[in-house]
Amino acid sequence: MTDIQAPDQTTGFTVGTRLENGLGRTGTIHTPHGEIQTPAFIAVGTKATVKAVLPETVAELGAQAVLANAYHLFLQPGSDIVDEAGGLGAFMNWPGPTFTDSGGFQVLSLGAGFKKVLAMNSSTVRADDVIAEGKTRLAHVDEDGVTFKSHLDGSRHRFTPEVSMQIQHQLGADIIFAFDECTTLMNTREYQERSVERTQRWAVRCVDEHTRLTAERTHRPYQMLFGVVQGAQYEDLRRQAARDLAALGFDGFGIGGALEKDVLGTIVRWVNEELPEDKPRHLLGIGEPDDIFTAVENGVDTFDCVSPSRVARNGAIYSENGRFNVASATNRRDFGPLTQDCACYTCTHYSKAYLHHLLKAKEMLASTLATIHNEHFIVNLVDRVRASIVDGTFAEFREDFLGRYYPHR
Amino acid sequence: MTDIQAPDQTTGFTVGTRLENGLGRTGTIHTPHGEIQTPAFIAVGTKATVKAVLPETVAELGAQAVLANAYHLFLQPGSDIVDEAGGLGAFMNWPGPTFTDSGGFQVLSLGAGFKKVLAMNSSTVRADDVIAEGKTRLAHVDEDGVTFKSHLDGSRHRFTPEVSMQIQHQLGADIIFAFDECTTLMNTREYQERSVERTQRWAVRCVDEHTRLTAERTHRPYQMLFGVVQGAQYEDLRRQAARDLAALGFDGFGIGGALEKDVLGTIVRWVNEELPEDKPRHLLGIGEPDDIFTAVENGVDTFDCVSPSRVARNGAIYSENGRFNVASATNRRDFGPLTQDCACYTCTHYSKAYLHHLLKAKEMLASTLATIHNEHFIVNLVDRVRASIVDGTFAEFREDFLGRYYPHR
Numbered sequence: 001m002t003d004i005q006a007p008d009q010t011t012g013f014t015v016g017t018r019l020e021n022g023l024g025r026t027g028t029i030h031t032p033h034g035e036i037q038t039p040a041f042i043a044v045g046t047k048a049t050v051k052a053v054l055p056e057t058v059a060e061l062g063a064q065a066v067l068a069n070a071y072h073l074f075l076q077p078g079s080d081i082v083d084e085a086g087g088l089g090a091f092m093n094w095p096g097p098t099f100t101d102s103g104g105f106q107v108l109s110l111g112a113g114f115k116k117v118l119a120m121n122s123s124t125v126r127a128d129d130v131i132a133e134g135k136t137r138l139a140h141v142d143e144d145g146v147t148f149k150s151h152l153d154g155s156r157h158r159f160t161p162e163v164s165m166q167i168q169h170q171l172g173a174d175i176i177f178a179f180d181e182c183t184t185l186m187n188t189r190e191y192q193e194r195s196v197e198r199t200q201r202w203a204v205r206c207v208d209e210h211t212r213l214t215a216e217r218t219h220r221p222y223q224m225l226f227g228v229v230q231g232a233q234y235e236d237l238r239r240q241a242a243r244d245l246a247a248l249g250f251d252g253f254g255i256g257g258a259l260e261k262d263v264l265g266t267i268v269r270w271v272n273e274e275l276p277e278d279k280p281r282h283l284l285g286i287g288e289p290d291d292i293f294t295a296v297e298n299g300v301d302t303f304d305c306v307s308p309s310r311v312a313r314n315g316a317i318y319s320e321n322g323r324f325n326v327a328s329a330t331n332r333r334d335f336g337p338l339t340q341d342c343a344c345y346t347c348t349h350y351s352k353a354y355l356h357h358l359l360k361a362k363e364m365l366a367s368t369l370a371t372i373h374n375e376h377f378i379v380n381l382v383d384r385v386r387a388s389i390v391d392g393t394f395a396e397f398r399e400d401f402l403g404r405y406y407p408h409r
Numbered sequence: 410m411t412d413i414q415a416p417d418q419t420t421g422f423t424v425g426t427r428l429e430n431g432l433g434r435t436g437t438i439h440t441p442h443g444e445i446q447t448p449a450f451i452a453v454g455t456k457a458t459v460k461a462v463l464p465e466t467v468a469e470l471g472a473q474a475v476l477a478n479a480y481h482l483f484l485q486p487g488s489d490i491v492d493e494a495g496g497l498g499a500f501m502n503w504p505g506p507t508f509t510d511s512g513g514f515q516v517l518s519l520g521a522g523f524k525k526v527l528a529m530n531s532s533t534v535r536a537d538d539v540i541a542e543g544k545t546r547l548a549h550v551d552e553d554g555v556t557f558k559s560h561l562d563g564s565r566h567r568f569t570p571e572v573s574m575q576i577q578h579q580l581g582a583d584i585i586f587a588f589d590e591c592t593t594l595m596n597t598r599e600y601q602e603r604s605v606e607r608t609q610r611w612a613v614r615c616v617d618e619h620t621r622l623t624a625e626r627t628h629r630p631y632q633m634l635f636g637v638v639q640g641a642q643y644e645d646l647r648r649q650a651a652r653d654l655a656a657l658g659f660d661g662f663g664i665g666g667a668l669e670k671d672v673l674g675t676i677v678r679w680v681n682e683e684l685p686e687d688k689p690r691h692l693l694g695i696g697e698p699d700d701i702f703t704a705v706e707n708g709v710d711t712f713d714c715v716s717p718s719r720v721a722r723n724g725a726i727y728s729e730n731g732r733f734n735v736a737s738a739t740n741r742r743d744f745g746p747l748t749q750d751c752a753c754y755t756c757t758h759y760s761k762a763y764l765h766h767l768l769k770a771k772e773m774l775a776s777t778l779a780t781i782h783n784e785h786f787i788v789n790l791v792d793r794v795r796a797s798i799v800d801g802t803f804a805e806f807r808e809d810f811l812g813r814y815y816p817h818r
Contacts, residue, residue: 048766052773057463077766081742085762093758333490349502353494357457357486364461364773 011174011222013252013280013301017390023272023299026389029252029280031097031174032221033089036064038280038301039389041287041382042099043375044309047072048082048092050375051309052367055094061344061376062383065174066094067304070167071103071110074157075150079170087172087220098173099304101284102164104180104228105256107148107157108139141181143198161205169213172220175282177254178206178245180228185258192232199230200244207248224251226282229271232257238267242274252280255300259286265294272299289318289381289405293398296385308378312370315359318377322405326352326370327359344376345369420583420631422661422689422710426799432681432708435798438661438689440506440583441630442498443473447689447710448798450696450791451476451508452784453718456485457501459784460718461776464503470753470785471792474583475503476713479576480512480519483566484559488579496581496629507582508713510693511573513589513637514665516557516566517548550590552607570614578622581629584691586663587615589637594667601641609653612636616657633660635691638680641666647676651683661689664709668695674703681708698727698790698814702807705794717787721779724768727786731814735761735779736768753785 016026029036036042043050043063050058050066058066068088073079085091088098139148145160164179180199183192210225227245231237245253255271264286272281280301286292287305295303308318315327319339326338337347338355346355346369358366381401388397402409425435438445445451452459452472459467459475467475477497482488494500497507548557554569568576573588589608592601619634636654640646654662662684668676673695681690689710695701696714704712717727724736728748735747746756747764755764755778767775790810797806811818 047770047772048763049770049772049774052777054463054466054774054777072770076770077741077762081762081766084742085744085760091760091763091766093763332486333493335494351494351500353486353490354457354500354502357490357500361456361458361481361485363456363458364776365458365463367773368461368463368777 011224011251013278015277019297019389019394020392021395022297023269024296024389024394025299025301026386027280027301029097029175029301031065031224033095033097033174034064036097036302037386039292039296039382039386040064040302041292041379042067042282042302042304043379044304044306045092045094046306047076048088050371052313052364052371053309053375055092057345057368057372058094058375059096061372062379063375064379065097065099065302066092067099067101068092068171068173069103069106070100070164070171070176071106071159073100073171074103074167075152079167083170083172089172097175099175099282100168100171100173100177101304102168102177102179102228103159104146104164104177105182105284107146107159108141108182110151141198143201145179146181161202162209165206165209165213169210169217169220169223173223174221175224175226175252176210177284178203178225178227178250180230180256183230183232183257185232185260187232189234192230192234192237196231196237196241199228200241203227203245203248203250207250226250226252226254226280228254228256228284229275230257231271233260233263233267235270238270239274242271246274246276246279250279252282254282254284256284261291264291265298268295268298268300275299287378289378290402292378292382292385293402296382296389297394297398303382305378308374309371312374313367315355315366315370316374317355317370318374320401320404321407326355331356338370338373339377342373342377343380344373346373346376420633420660422687424686428706428798428803429801430804431706432678433705433798433803434686434708434710435795436689436710438506438584438710440474440633442504442506442583445473445506445711446795448701448705448791448795449473449711450701450788451691451711451713452788453713453715454501454503455715456481457491457497459780461722461773461780462718462784464501466754466781467503467784468505470781471788472784473788474506474508474711475501476508476510477501477580477582478512478515479509479573479580479585480515480568482509482580483512483576484561488576492579492581498581506584508584508691509577509580509582509586510713511577511586511588511637512568513555513573513586514591514693516555516568517550517591519560550607552610554588555590570611571618574615574618574622578619578626578629578632582632583630584633584635584661585619586693587612587634587636587659589639589665592639592641592666594641594669596641598643601639601643601646605640605646605650608637608639609650612654612657612659616659635659635661635663635689637663637665637693638684639666640680642669642672642676644679647679648683651680655683655685655688659688661691663691663693665693670700673700674707677704677707677709684708696787698787699811701787701791701794702811705791705798706803706807712791714787717783718780721783722776724764724775724779725783726764726779727783729810729813730816735764740765747779747782748786751782751786752789753782755779755782755785 027038045066161179168176227250331352334352388394436447454475570588577585636659740761743761797803
């Protein structure tokens with residue numbers, strides 16, 4: 001096992017301003033495709049497209065980077081095709097920084113059957129069989145990796161740490177993640193312990209394979225490898241996992257696993273108290289406004305979340321006063337913008353009445369315009385959080401914003 | 410009944426270059442929202458959006474004007490709402506020229522039941538009951554207008570010439586169409602005669618109502634009213650209809666009704682030999698490349714057709730060598746553009762392999778990118794037709810283009 005040696009000096013992380021209270025900070029992630037000013041919200045483009053929006057529009061709404069998914073792109077179109085296209089950014093016409101998630105979460109959660117199991121009473125499910133359905137195991141975790149069935153066609157596949165690294169090197173994103181086992185809050189303490197240990201062994205294998213591939217694929221810019229901290233709701237497991245991964249010299253870290261909203265800050269704090277300060281930290285799959293403040297305060301630099309675009313496609317619109325649905329009848333003849341004082345393309349060119357019409361008429365442009373607004377809202381919120389850290393007004397901004405966004409709390 | 414008096418001198422039509430052989434010509438339609446250089450392909454935005462594409466992109470791909478539909482917008486969101494929004498262009502953020510179709514075709518073809526009747530053997534259908542289904546008439550034509558059921562919710566509505574004018578004045582497009590009865594090739598000669606006479610009486614009523622509304626609604630720019638020439642496949646009916654409508658002083662003319670491909674040119678010629686040369690002529694719902702050449706040669710100035718965007722959403726791509734489907738497996742790892750030497754945004758930024766992926770992944774961006782290409786292709790083809798008339802190379806261009814587009818004819 002060797003420590004990661006980044007051959008390209010353009011990659012790395014520099015810390016900017018620190019919060020007086022808490023672990024929060026601003027910073028800059030340097031990638032071969034540009035810088036990311038942190039804290040930053042990373043737009044999700046699971047299948048190499050931010051759904052319903054052209055990449056130029058993604059840039060225009062303020063997103064600095066896009067995160068795609070190794071599992072989805074492995075199945076369709078195939079990571080070899082993305083590689084031949086020149087990598088994720090070239091394939092999807094996104095010249096800026098890119099991330100890929102390792103597929104660890106998806107092979108378990110999207111492998112056919114997982115959702116049904118999640119809905120079962122946990123007492124009826126043995127810990128090691130958490131990913132089984134009836135007599136047919138649809139995803140099976142062993143020491144070496146995970147065997148799973150495609151949610152698209154039921155075909156069988158196997159991901160190991162090495163396979164995940166090979167896929168992510170083919171995809172060619174600037175920031176890639178180690179292959180980890182995703183557990184749920186249903187698993188026993190005993191299972192979580194064994195899982196964290198296994199994720200650590202997989203991390204070692206990821207670093208080795210990444211180092212090998214980096215030496216081999218010199219025609220491509222260096223990809224930063226982030227280790228993923230698991231450990232569920234257990235402080236000792238989370239801290240130990242963070243320390244063990246830190247020792248492997250990763251370029252940065254992801255914080256993964258099932259995180260209940262009311263302990264999000266606490267768990268993130270445990271992890272970030274252990275992680276090296278000079279490496280960026282990404283919180284996987286989190287993006288509601290209150291969660292963003294909590295995560296930033298506790299030392300998270302970047303986030304991704306499908307929520308802003310997913311709810312947009314159903315007409316749910318983020319505003320400074322919380323979410324509302326533009327498809328509701330009250331907006332039928334409201335000729336004002338979605339939200340007052342919003343600088344996004346949608347708010348500066350269209351009315352609520354038009355969005356309401358497009359939704360009722362089931363027109364695709366409804367998804368496009370609502371996604372632009374919501375992604376802009378969240379990206380811009382994190383931009384304002386960043387500015388408030390620099391200004392020393394983080395606490396006031398949080399109180400002011402959350403008081404308006406969640407007025408009934 | 411009074412002749413139409415356009416109070417706004419910015420509207421009208423000027424003829425440019427004429428074809429040496431045939432009725433074709435270039436020209437300019439002057440509207441309050443800009444000029445349309447003709448021949449021109451008008452992009453279809455039925456429900457106040459060109460499906461899947463932002464209006465800025467519609468302009469960028471070269472479209473000069475957009476055509477929406479009075480029937481669809483009357484049902485959803487309601488023409489009163491579009492009026493309150495400032496009219497169609499303001500509502501949908503399209504600053505250029507706009508058209509609305511009268512709804513005459515749609516009340517009959519989309520009124521629930523029509524498609525089933527169309528599929529029936531014509532010998533079993535009495536001419537006057539052509540729009541009936543079983544015992545329940547779903548759309549009923551009488552001397553005064555058409556009663557129909559919404560295809561959305563089955564609610565009953567009634568369009569008359571006056572109602573269509575009122576709706577189209579609320580929608581506020583620059584060019585609007587008289588309310589006509591749409592017949593099919595199934596109808597008897599006797600029915601076609603009576604129908605053409607009725608459409609003529611409706612045209613008179615449209616002109617009267619348009620004149621009244623124009624005098625009343627002085628806060629809005631003048632809307633040009635086009636009469637619609639029907640008459641099916643009968644030369645005498647088509648010529649008579651054209652002459653009769655011409656006598657009413659319309660600002661321009663639409664050519665409507667069922668037109669079989671092999672007699673398209675002949676029928677259009679009959680009509681345009683009768684219509685005044687100094688008024689623009691729009692061919693409703695036609696847009697395949699060979700039809701475009703035929704129509705232009707016989708004196709048509711503008712067209713609209715849903716085909717380029719509709720087939721795009723299924724992956725069918727227009728090219729100089731005919732249509733192909735980018736979803737076919739041969740394009741899976743083709744990293745070239747959809748078509749060589751195409752200047753559209755899609756071809757200059759994306760590969761066939763990426764479009765293939767988006768289609769397989771059922772991503773909305775597939776529709777967006779394929780629509781951009783196809784609309785650009787058709788708009789650009791008509792632009793080249795226009796240039797060939799000016800250059801005196803129309804016949805050569807037609808032969809060259811159609812020889813490549815339909816190589817097996």
